[in-house]
Amino acid sequence: MEESVANPYQKYPVRINSVYNETEDKRLKTFGLSFVNSEDSDYFFSQSFQPGQYALVWIPGYGEIPLGIASAPTEHNKLVFTVNKTGKVTSKLHTLTEGMLIGLRGPLGNGYPWEKLKGKNIFLIGGGCAFSTLRSSIKYLLSPENRQDYNDIWIVHGARTPGMLLYKDNFKEWRKRDDVKVHITVDSTSLATGEYHVGNVPFVLKQELPTVDENSVAIVCGPPMMIKYSIDPLKEKGFLPENVLFSLENKMKCGIGHCGRCSIGKTCICTEGPVFSMAEVNEMPDDY
Ligand SMILES: Cc1cc2nc3c(=O)[nH]c(=O)nc-3n(C[C@H](O)[C@H](O)[C@H](O)COP(=O)(O)OP(=O)(O)OC[C@H]3O[C@@H](n4cnc5c(N)ncnc54)[C@H](O)[C@@H]3O)c2cc1C
Ligand code: FES
Incomplete structure (x- = not known):
């Protein structure tokens, strides 16, 4: 265990x-992992792991990539990642099967500011694989040990089609609860069941969200277009x-503030982020 603390590249x-396919196009897979050594697990979970943090996942011979942690610390020793097949490492990861070993470093980054958010109304808004840290956040917020610390909870989840929606079993549970408001939306569907809204996430924000005061916080994760067009409705x-x-998804290498790969101006995304407020993002250089 001491070796793990001393060497940040360990x-x-x-x-x-x-391993299972999360979406009908098979581009998103969800992996459940466990630590081989119990002391590594103790170390990981003793780091006050926060929803919103990420880990670097390493496949020998292919590389190391940042992935948002989709499981919550309240799920006790469970580790879940949802991986979008985009390039070299993620494609290799998609070929791996149960029983295989890979490497992991983390938890890394700041996560969402859960202490500061106590007593607030929380709106979790997202789509695509970026929803992974929202899954972690929702599990955390709705756990019996935390639910009383937060006020109203709203979830808005969008996808192109019903088959592209994530975490369907989790959503079934969340929809049954009367202490959380869930809005699911798809861009299009041939089956208008009443289960979903039909329209994009910004449209649902306009239609369904109440007017809020300064006690309400929105956590927004998703494709750049979804984020861009959600800003005006939220304002x-x-x-x-x-x-x-x-949560900013800049390219990363070391994950610990050493290499400079992730920087935007003077801000080091891998250690100071990946979570930033809109006010902070507005202060970043224009080219971001
Ligand atoms: C904090 C953080 C959390 C993330 N969480 C997740 C997650 O939960 N699930 C998930 O599937 N992906 C997540 N990503 C994105 C993921 O790290 C990249 O998709 C991955 O590094 C691509 O590696 P690759 O070798 O497969 O692709 P490459 O062969 O390196 O590149 C393929 C394509 O992906 C683009 N790309 C490469 N790295 C990134 C990156 N960091 N962000 C965005 N695009 C990139 C490249 O420009 C290229 O177009 C996260 C990224 C960050 C920074
Ligand atoms: S990834 Fe190396 S400094 Fe951020």
Whole structure:
């Protein structure tokens, strides 16, 4: 264990326990992992791991990539990642099966500011694989040990079609609860069941969200277009720039503030982020 603390590049071996296709196009897979060594698991979970943090996942011979942690610390020793097949490492990861070993470093980054968010109304808004840290956040917020610390909870999840929606079993549970408002939306569907809205996420924000005060915080994760077009509806509803939180997905290498690969101006995304408020993003250089 001491070796893990001393060397920030130390990777822990983790075993793949489950793999399944998350979406009908098979581009998103969800992996369930467990630590091979119990001392690595103790170390990881003793770091006050926060929803919104990420880990660097390493496949020997292919590379190391940042992935948002989709499981919550309240799920106790469970590790879940949802991976979009985009290039070299993620394509290799998609070929791996149960029982195989890979490496992992983390938890890394700041996560969402859960202490500061206590007593607030929380709106979790997202789509695509970026929803992974929202899954972690929702599991955390709705756990019996935390639910009383937060006020109203709203979830808005969007996808292109019903088959592209994520975490369907989790959503079934969340929809049954009367202490959370869930809005699911798809861009198009041939089956108008009443289960979903039909329209994009910004449209649903305009239609369904109440007007809010400074006690409400929006956590927004998703494709750049979704984020871009969600900003105006959120402002119109009354969210303050400091109360809208984004998770930035810049390219990363070391994950610990050494290499400079992830920087935007003077801001080091891998250690100071990836979570930043809209007010902070507005202060970043224009080319971001
Ligand atoms: C904090 C953080 C959390 C992330 N969480 C997730 C997650 O939960 N699930 C998930 O599937 N992906 C996530 N990503 C994105 C993921 O890290 C990249 O998709 C991955 O690094 C691509 O690696 P590759 O070798 O497969 O692709 P490459 O062969 O390196 O590149 C393929 C394509 O992906 C683009 N790309 C490469 N790196 C990134 C990056 N960091 N962000 C965006 N685009 C990139 C390249 O420009 C290129 O177009 C996250 C990124 C960050 C920074
Ligand atoms: S990834 Fe190396 S400094 Fe951020």
